[in-house]
Amino acid sequence: MTYKILAIDTATENCSVALLVGDKTYSRSELAPRDHTKKVLPM
Known part of the structure; x- marks a missing residue:
């Protein structure tokens, strides 16, 4: 079984x-002060 986290x-x-x-x-x-919403999804 392969697990994902x-x-x-x-x-x-x-x-x-x-x-x-x-x-x-x-x-x-x-490092992205106040830009998390723009950075997280593409990551």
């Missing part, structure tokens, strides 16, 4: 997204 962090000026699929991890992070 999605983590989204927008609590600080840094905006980050991570996805764990089985044994592989994909992540994106960007």
Whole structure:
């Protein structure tokens, strides 16, 4: 069984997204003060 975990962090000026699929991890992070709504979805 392959499991998937999605983590989204927008609590600080840094905006980050991570996805764990089985044994592989994909992540994106960007310093984006007050621009999280524009950055999270494309990540």
